[in-house]
Amino acid sequence: MMRYRLEKRPEPSKLMLYGTPVAAVVLTMILGCLLFSAIGYNGLRAVQEIFLTPLTNPYKWQDLGIKAAPLIIIGTGLSVAYRANVWNIGAEGQYIIGALAATGVALMTWGMSGWWILPVMAIAGMAAGMAYASIPAFLKTRLNVNEILTSLMLTYASVQLIYYLIRGPWKDPMGIGFPQSRLFSEAARLPNIIPGTIVHLGVPIAVIVALIAWFVMSKTVFGYRMRVVGAAPHAARYGGFSETRTIWLAMLVSGGLAGLAGMLEVAGPFQRMVPGFPTNYGFTAIIVAFLGRLNPLGVIVAGVVLAITFVGGQVAQTTIGLPDEATGIFQAMMLFLLLAGDILVRYRIRRVSPEASVGAA
Amino acid sequence: MDLTIAILVTVVGASTPILIAALGELVVERSGVLNLGVEGMMLLGAIAGFVVQFHTGNHYLALICGAAAGMAASLIFGFLTLSLSANQTATGLALTIFGTGFSALAGASYSARPVTLMSPIFPELAAHPVLRVIFGYSFPAYFAIFMVFAIWFFLKRTRAGLILRAVGENDLSAHSIGYSVVKVRYFAVMFGGAMAGIAGACFPLTLTPQWAEGMTAGRGWIAVALVVFASWRPFRLLGGAYLFGLVMTMELYAKAGGGPLSAIPSELWAALPYIATIVVLVLISLRRDASTNAPACLGKPFMPSN
Numbered sequence: 001m002m003r004y005r006l007e008k009r010p011e012p013s014k015l016m017l018y019g020t021p022v023a024a025v026v027l028t029m030i031l032g033c034l035l036f037s038a039i040g041y042n043g044l045r046a047v048q049e050i051f052l053t054p055l056t057n058p059y060k061w062q063d064l065g066i067k068a069a070p071l072i073i074i075g076t077g078l079s080v081a082y083r084a085n086v087w088n089i090g091a092e093g094q095y096i097i098g099a100l101a102a103t104g105v106a107l108m109t110w111g112m113s114g115w116w117i118l119p120v121m122a123i124a125g126m127a128a129g130m131a132y133a134s135i136p137a138f139l140k141t142r143l144n145v146n147e148i149l150t151s152l153m154l155t156y157a158s159v160q161l162i163y164y165l166i167r168g169p170w171k172d173p174m175g176i177g178f179p180q181s182r183l184f185s186e187a188a189r190l191p192n193i194i195p196g197t198i199v200h201l202g203v204p205i206a207v208i209v210a211l212i213a214w215f216v217m218s219k220t221v222f223g224y225r226m227r228v229v230g231a232a233p234h235a236a237r238y239g240g241f242s243e244t245r246t247i248w249l250a251m252l253v254s255g256g257l258a259g260l261a262g263m264l265e266v267a268g269p270f271q272r273m274v275p276g277f278p279t280n281y282g283f284t285a286i287i288v289a290f291l292g293r294l295n296p297l298g299v300i301v302a303g304v305v306l307a308i309t310f311v312g313g314q315v316a317q318t319t320i321g322l323p324d325e326a327t328g329i330f331q332a333m334m335l336f337l338l339l340a341g342d343i344l345v346r347y348r349i350r351r352v353s354p355e356a357s358v359g360a361a
Numbered sequence: 362m363d364l365t366i367a368i369l370v371t372v373v374g375a376s377t378p379i380l381i382a383a384l385g386e387l388v389v390e391r392s393g394v395l396n397l398g399v400e401g402m403m404l405l406g407a408i409a410g411f412v413v414q415f416h417t418g419n420h421y422l423a424l425i426c427g428a429a430a431g432m433a434a435s436l437i438f439g440f441l442t443l444s445l446s447a448n449q450t451a452t453g454l455a456l457t458i459f460g461t462g463f464s465a466l467a468g469a470s471y472s473a474r475p476v477t478l479m480s481p482i483f484p485e486l487a488a489h490p491v492l493r494v495i496f497g498y499s500f501p502a503y504f505a506i507f508m509v510f511a512i513w514f515f516l517k518r519t520r521a522g523l524i525l526r527a528v529g530e531n532d533l534s535a536h537s538i539g540y541s542v543v544k545v546r547y548f549a550v551m552f553g554g555a556m557a558g559i560a561g562a563c564f565p566l567t568l569t570p571q572w573a574e575g576m577t578a579g580r581g582w583i584a585v586a587l588v589v590f591a592s593w594r595p596f597r598l599l600g601g602a603y604l605f606g607l608v609m610t611m612e613l614y615a616k617a618g619g620g621p622l623s624a625i626p627s628e629l630w631a632a633l634p635y636i637a638t639i640v641v642l643v644l645i646s647l648r649r650d651a652s653t654n655a656p657a658c659l660g661k662p663f664m665p666s667n
Contacts, residue, residue, distance in 0.1 A: 087450055139639075143646040148397065148450065149586045150642065153635040156579045164628035286454060323469045325574075328462025335455040336437065339447040 006347040013345055020341035021291050021298070025305060028334045035333075036326070045320050050312035050330060062197040063311045064304060066269060069206040070095070070261040070281045072303035075288030076213045076296050077257030083217070083294050085230040086250035090136065090151025091258040092282025093158040094129040098259025099266040100161065101128030103181055103273045106188035106266075107170060117187040122263050129259015130252045132158070137251035141244045147251070159278055166273055181273040190268040202264035207300060209257065214296035226250065258282060284310075287335045306331060368610055369494050373502055376606030378403070378563040378577075380505040382584035383591070383598050384512055385556025390588055391516060392549035393529035393658035397453025398438050400581030401460020402431040402554050403561030408464040410562025411476060411572045420479045424501070424562050431558020432551050434460060439550040443543050446662040461575060468572045476570045501563050506599070508556075513595040525549060529656035532663045542663045557581065579635065586638045590645050592654040601641075608637050 029047045037043030054060045074091050081088045088094075102121040109117050135154060139145035163179070170181045190200040217223035229236040229246040237243065261281065266273060288306050292298030313327030382399055389396050409430035414423035438456050441447040479499035481487035486496035516522040527535045528545045536542050564576050583605060591597035612630035 089454060135639075139643060139646075143643060145639075145642045145646050146589065149582065149589070150639050152579075152582055153586070153638045156635040157632040160628040160632035163631075164626050167628075168626070283458065286451075287458070290451060323466050325462050325465035325469060328458060329466060332455055332459030332462055335451070335458065336441065339441050339452050339455060340445050342447055343445045 004349050005352050006343070007350045009346060009348055013348070016341070016345045017293060018298075020344060021293060021302070021338055024291070024334055024337040024341055027337050028330055031333060031337075032330050035329075036322070041322055042320055046316055046322050046326065049316035049319055049322070050309055050327070052312075053315045054308045054311040057315075060311050060315070062194075062199050063314075064307045065199050065203045067310045068303040068307035069202040070265050071285050071288045071306050072206040072300055073202075073209050073261040073264070074254075074258045074282055074285035075292060075299040075303055076210045077254035078285055078289040079292060079294040079296060079299050080213060080217060080226060081250040081254040082289055083230045084226045084246050084250040085233070086140075086247050086254075087148045088133060088136065088151050088251055088254045089148055089286060090133070090153075090155045090282070091254060091285055092278060092280060093151065093155030094132045094255040094258035095262040095265075095282045096155070096158040096162060096278055097132040098125035098129035098262030099277060100158075100165065100262075100273065101125050101259070102263035102266055103165075103170070103184075106184045107181060109188065110182060110185055112185065113187045115187075117185075118190070118267065121188060121267060122260060125259045125263025126256040127259070129262065130256040132259070133251040133255020134248075137248050140251075141247050147247075155282070162273065162277060163275060166275065170273065172272070179275055183272045184267065188267060189271050190264065198269070200264075200268040202261075202268050205260075205264065206303070209260075210296040210300045210303075217296060222249075258285075284331060287331055290335060291338055363490065366491060366494055368607075368614065370497050371610045371613065372603060372606040373498060374567060374606075375609045376602040377498075377502045377505045377567065378560040379580050379584050379587065379605055380598065380602035381501065381508065381563065382557045382560035382581055383587040383602060384505070384508050384595065385553035385560070386585055387588050387591070387593060387595060387598060388512060388516075388525070388556075389549050389553035390659055391529045391593060391656055392525050392546045393532055393656050393661070393663075394442065394546050394550055395449050395453065395660040396435070396438055396456070396550060396553055397450060397585060398434065398456025398460065399553075399557050399584055400577060400579065401457035402434045402557035403564075403577045403581045404460045404464040404575065405434050406431040406558030406561030407564045407576055408468045408471075408561075408572060409558065411468065411471065411565040414476045414566060415471065415474060418477075420566055421500070423566055424559055427558040427562025428555040429558065431556070431561065432554040435550050435554020435557070438554075439547050442662065443546050443550070446664065449660050449662070457581070465574045468574065471572045472574070473571065476565060478568075478570045479566050499567055501559070501567055504559075505602075509595045509599045516595070526656075529658055532658045532661075533665070536663075536665055542665075546663070557584075560584070583634060583638055586642060589655075590641050592645070593656065594654075604641075605634060605637065608634050 029051055033043035033047045036046045054064055074095060078088065078091055101124040105121045105124045132154060136147040136150040139150050140147045166181055167179045172178065172180050172182045190202060192200055193204065217226065225241045226246060228239065229241055229243060233243060266277065270277060284306055288299055288302045291305065292302035309327050309330050313324060316322040316326065317324050382403055386396065386399055406427035410423040410427035413426040414420060434456060438452055441452045442449045481497055481499055483496040486492050516526060524540055525545055528540060528542050532542045561577055565572055587598060587601045590601045612633060615625065615630050616627050
């Protein structure tokens with residue numbers, strides 16, 4: 001009988017590091033097909049509609065762009081934080097608070113015009129996202145409180161803040177009782193960059209953000225420090241890199257970018273604050289960051305892949321009646337398979353002959 | 362007096378699922394594993410429990426199937442983190458995302474369909490105006506309290522409990538004296554999954570008799586926080602869970618009745634359990650023994666040198 005064992009690689013495999021995310025996506029398609037066939041759907045059609053139609057149908061490309069933009073921006077910030085071993089999983093909350101701050105600016109300047117309104121909204125969104133992320137940062141650095149739990153609890157609280165504001169102080173006077181804010185003025189809405197489509201300014205901003213982050217993380221001392229603190233905290237301390245400062249930077253960068261994404265989303269597709277604003281981009285971006293191997297360039301690709309599943313999920317809903325929730329299952333499977341494949345980065349599978357394994361035992 | 366008793370009864374009901382889930386996670390963490398998928402396993406338990414109750418009408422079968430669903434999900438986590446030594450934080454998150462999506466898919470055709478709540482196990486005493494504080498509950502409330510004692514006894518007084526703690530405190534030594542670290546952790550993770558599944562099933566079976574997407578509303582995360590709050594000790598968990606039940610019950614009463622409480626916006630009440638969790642974590646961090654009591658191997662993958 002053939003036996004296999006795992007053997008530690010002297011160095012992590014580059015091929016596996018970038019090959020496993022691709023394998024994870026392909027395996028998700030295969031397993032997804034089997035899973036959905038097993039529960040009574042046309043599995044092959046489901047996979048085809050979710051993963052291929054958004055790419056082959058040019059009308060869907062604009063949807064891909066505007067769905068990928070927030071995922072790429074938030075995913076970029078999270079990849080910086082996770083590199084430094086800072087587990088900000090409350091990006092959804094920072095995204096919401098950023099959008100609320102931008103909404104606040106839009107409502108204060110309602111009826112006004114001027115090029116300065118959108119930049120002020122963007123700054124407000126980023127600052128608010130940073131401020132919200134600084135709560136877990138402060139508690140982590142000062143009191144060693146687990147940042148996973150605090151950032152997540154703040155997300156739940158932020159959703160209630162939306163409800164409070166749009167049912168109370170920000171309620172649209174013309175809204176016939178609907179809990180939502182006013183429609184933003186022209187000057188507070190993101191311009192479309194391609195006439196006749198829904199592609200807004202947030203799409204190029206997302207790519208630029210990821211490119212800047214890639215440059216900073218791989219070519220500057222700042223990026224080096226973040227990576228060292230995450231990979232070897234003890235060595236980093238000897239090298240004089242402060243862990244406290246790294247945690248603060250990681251939280252502020254990821255919170256600020258989530259806040260920016262929130263501003264772009266509310267000023268772009270939504271153009272007002274509504275109860276349905278939280279759409280879990282902040283959670284999906286966690287998958288984006290991992291699938292992109294915590295590398296901003298990878299995050300661009302991963303953001304598009306996840307956007308494909310969102311857009312494709314909607315297609316499958318209308319064409320073959322696959323419930324919307326199926327998208328989340330495909331996304332989670334992708335992350336499971338990716339994490340399972342991680343072992344191949346550090347280990348290789350060796351075939352052992354029976355005699356050798358007896359000898360080893 | 363009547364109001365006080367009504368509040369106490371609601372508190373116990375609201376606390377029970379959190380307590381059950383937290384007890385499971387406590388055992389998992391004592392074995393050195395951090396499973397952040399509690400929320401996802403609870404949702405899977407909730408939908409499994411709901412579907413079984415809807416079709417069979419049997420509450421106990423529903424609880425058992427809830428446990429089985431949670432346990433099955435925990436095996437995915439166990440396989441990835443224990444057999445393939447994947448990152449525990451990320452795998453736990455993935456499990457929560459998976460559980461949220463899968464339960465929503467499975468429950469899509471069941472929304473707004475009612476089931477019946479479990480009835481109290483002492484029907485005569487449950488009708489008594491005062492004694493119902495003690496005897497007015499259905500099975501899960503007593504199960505939760507029993508498990509507090511059972512888990513305390515298991516961890517403190519049994520050999521298996523000692524081995525489990527040894528694995529959580531120093532996996533390499535436990536390994537070197539011949540215990541199978543991975544096997545012990547598999548059992549702990551499966552137990553945690555079953556408890557989370559039961560806890561989730563409590564939502565449609567004892568709280569709101571229907572299925573709603575994401576109906577556990579972050580209670581699984583609060584359970585994870587409670588384990589830290591309780592410094593990994595079962596009896597402190599009991600107190601902590603009832604404290605949280607009180608916070609959540611205040612929301613219900615503030616919304617329902619007038620008085621000074623209703624002057625506070627209902628959204629603030631709804632946010633209160635989450636804010637309270639943060640406050641509690643801060644308070645606990647101020648105590649000196651807080652971090653020293655954490656299992657030493659918590660969250661670290663087991664890597665024997667060979």
